[in-house]
Amino acid sequence: MAQSGFDRRRINGPEESFSPTYDDGGDIQDQWKVGRPRVGRNPTNIRPIFLQPGLIDQANGSAYIETGNTKIACAIYGPRQSKNVAFHDKGRLNIEVKFTPFSCPRRRAPIRDAEDRSIAMAIHQAILPSVRLETLPKSTIDIFITIIEADGIEGCIASGSVAASAALADAGIEVFGLVISTSAAIVGDDVWLDPTHQEASNSKGTFVLSCMPALGTVTSIWQNGSISPSKVVTCMDTCEKQCADMHAVVAQTLRESTS
Amino acid sequence: STISKAESSYIQVGLCSDPALRPDGRALTDFRAVSLETGTAPLANGSARLSIGRNPHDGSGGTEVLAATKLEVETIEDGGEDKGRVVCTVTCSPAAYPQLSNNALEDLQHDLTTIVHTTLSHPSLHPENLKIIPGKKSWLLNLDLVILSDAGNVYDALFMAARAALYDTKVPRTRFVEYKAKKRGPAGGAGEGMDVDDTATEGTSGFDTRQRKHAMDFELLDYWDEGEPLDGRQRWPLCVTLNLVPGAHFLDATLVEEAVAAVRVLVIYAFEAPHVPVVQGMRMLGPGEVTSSQLKTLLKDAEAHARNIFAGLDAKLKEEDVRRNQKASESFEQR
Numbered sequence: 001m002a003q004s005g006f007d008r009r010r011i012n013g014p015e016e017s018f019s020p021t022y023d024d025g026g027d028i029q030d031q032w033k034v035g036r037p038r039v040g041r042n043p044t045n046i047r048p049i050f051l052q053p054g055l056i057d058q059a060n061g062s063a064y065i066e067t068g069n070t071k072i073a074c075a076i077y078g079p080r081q082s083k084n085v086a087f088h089d090k091g092r093l094n095i096e097v098k099f100t101p102f103s104c105p106r107r108r109a110p111i112r113d114a115e116d117r118s119i120a121m122a123i124h125q126a127i128l129p130s131v132r133l134e135t136l137p138k139s140t141i142d143i144f145i146t147i148i149e150a151d152g153i154e155g156c157i158a159s160g161s162v163a164a165s166a167a168l169a170d171a172g173i174e175v176f177g178l179v180i181s182t183s184a185a186i187v188g189d190d191v192w193l194d195p196t197h198q199e200a201s202n203s204k205g206t207f208v209l210s211c212m213p214a215l216g217t218v219t220s221i222w223q224n225g226s227i228s229p230s231k232v233v234t235c236m237d238t239c240e241k242q243c244a245d246m247h248a249v250v251a252q253t254l255r256e257s258t259s
Numbered sequence: 260s261t262i263s264k265a266e267s268s269y270i271q272v273g274l275c276s277d278p279a280l281r282p283d284g285r286a287l288t289d290f291r292a293v294s295l296e297t298g299t300a301p302l303a304n305g306s307a308r309l310s311i312g313r314n315p316h317d318g319s320g321g322t323e324v325l326a327a328t329k330l331e332v333e334t335i336e337d338g339g340e341d342k343g344r345v346v347c348t349v350t351c352s353p354a355a356y357p358q359l360s361n362n363a364l365e366d367l368q369h370d371l372t373t374i375v376h377t378t379l380s381h382p383s384l385h386p387e388n389l390k391i392i393p394g395k396k397s398w399l400l401n402l403d404l405v406i407l408s409d410a411g412n413v414y415d416a417l418f419m420a421a422r423a424a425l426y427d428t429k430v431p432r433t434r435f436v437e438y439k440a441k442k443r444g445p446a447g448g449a450g451e452g453m454d455v456d457d458t459a460t461e462g463t464s465g466f467d468t469r470q471r472k473h474a475m476d477f478e479l480l481d482y483w484d485e486g487e488p489l490d491g492r493q494r495w496p497l498c499v500t501l502n503l504v505p506g507a508h509f510l511d512a513t514l515v516e517e518a519v520a521a522v523r524v525l526v527i528y529a530f531e532a533p534h535v536p537v538v539q540g541m542r543m544l545g546p547g548e549v550t551s552s553q554l555k556t557l558l559k560d561a562e563a564h565a566r567n568i569f570a571g572l573d574a575k576l577k578e579e580d581v582r583r584n585q586k587a588s589e590s591f592e593q594r
Contacts, residue, residue, distance in 0.1 A: 117366070118373045129522075129548045204383060217548035223541035226383035226529070229558055232538050236551050 061171020343389025
């Protein structure tokens with residue numbers, strides 16, 4: 001009787017769901033072939049970013065970021081006391097990522113998924129080196145990231161880390177610098193920055209670089225796929241340059257929101 | 260494991276000094292002894308047992324990983340794909356991590372599985388011979404890695420064991436078989452002793468005149484033959500974990516050395532053609548930072564280390580191949 005997917009505590013939708021099909025002559029993206037230039041923008045153009053800190057009053061710090069179709073909300077509670085845990089002299093950073101059921105073309109079940117944790121770990125590694133945890137003994141900083149709409153895993157990781165870093169600044173938690181992340185995909189011979197889900201699945205490899213442009217250091221690299229070492233170096237340089245540009249924008253947004 | 264500040268400082272000062280000093284006297288880029296045996300799980304299609312730093316006298320200690328591949332037939336309706344699928348799972352034996360609770364152990368398993376699975380199941384490494392019947396059946400390759408004990412450097416061990424098990428994997432040879440429905444009288448239907456695959460006619464319309472009026476299936480060419488080697492066995496990558504302390508990097512860290520390293524950079528290298536390196540994955544773990552120029556130097560160093568590890572592992576895999584296959588068939592012929 002009870003099959004997987006039948007949740008007694010919720011009102012269940014139909015067991016199988018399909019996204020509606022539209023008769024608009026086919027997506028331009030579907031007709032893209034290897035070797036053709038990128039559709040809609042230059043390889044090194046990222047999509048415009050909307051970042052708004054302080055939207056969630058209840059939390060100590062929060063940020064909402066939108067890049068193209070990716071929409072992520074981040075709320076920070078902390079630093080607060082770690083309950084029921086042995087003494088630790090450095091603070092703990094706890095990240096929880098949740099996809100809303102309507103964030104992907106195929107409905108996601110509300111239960112905690114394997115993919116949630118991978119993205120949480122990637123964002124954790126991106127912002128961990130920036131937080132001054134040694135000033136917060138016995139404390140935990142809880143970061144809750146809700147992905148309202150997702151367009152590619154790399155995009156979620158990159159936007160999620162920027163939102164988390166902006167929210168940390170909004171919460172007044174001491175950080176060494178703002179963490180900015182850029183995602184990239186290697187398509188053919190080119191490096192395309194800020195790929196959509198479609199572009200990333202057509203690529204040979206994907207790359208997410210998180211760095212602190214204020215200090216000139218890299219906090220995390222997350223690379224998958226088959227890329228030659230020289231291409232990795234090119235990717236790193238392109239992403240770092242893009243991060244430096246984005247940093248100015250994010251810092252300006254934070255200044256405007258606090259004044 | 261948590262170590263005291265005094266011990267951590269003692270090890271770090273040793274690693275940063277010139278010449279560098281490690282607690283067990285190795286050089287910064289020395290590996291502990293790596294031992295490998297293939298074919299340890301006879302029920303699996305390919306298997307390997309690898310240990311790093313095992314005590315040579317009584318075989319205790321060290322990081323030990325068991326890897327085994329198992330092939331299952333999967334139908335397209337159950338989520339399979341025409342070209343087959345590769346799924347990797349890492350399990351941590353509770354004996355390897357006695358200090359971790361169940362939840363923490365599951366989280367660790369999940370993190371290790373994510374790194375191994377996203378790297379090895381990437382389309383760029385997909386083997387060609389996992390097809391059976393296009394549109395109906397294909398092979399699902401399950402690679403299961405079990406960590407029996409952890410004495411540091413578990414990522415390198417996982418990828419080495421995975422490469423060895425995949426190198427050892429044999430895919431049974433299959434042949435496409437058709438059963439044609441015999442034309443009988445008004446009674447029609449299946450004859451005695453004939454195996455008609457009824458699922459082939461499910462969901463098809465009686466008005467569909469294009470539908471073939473026979474069932475498609477496959478059979479093994481030779482029941483006793485293990486099969487052909489898995490395609491792309493030279494392509495499987497290896498991981499090099501570079502542990503960073505201020506001013507130096509070192510390989511093959513023990514547990515205490517891992518606690519001391521500010522950040523670890525995992526670079527996963529594959530060599531498609533000999534001497535053509537390809538980066539199949541990169542991760543950074545830990546609260547430290549690096550500059551991008553340091554990363555570029557580290558990439559080059561990792562490539563050199565990866566070449567050495569590849570050469571050593573390949574030599575051992577060929578030796579194992581000879582031991583198990585050639586010698587076995589020679590002794591069979593002489594019996």
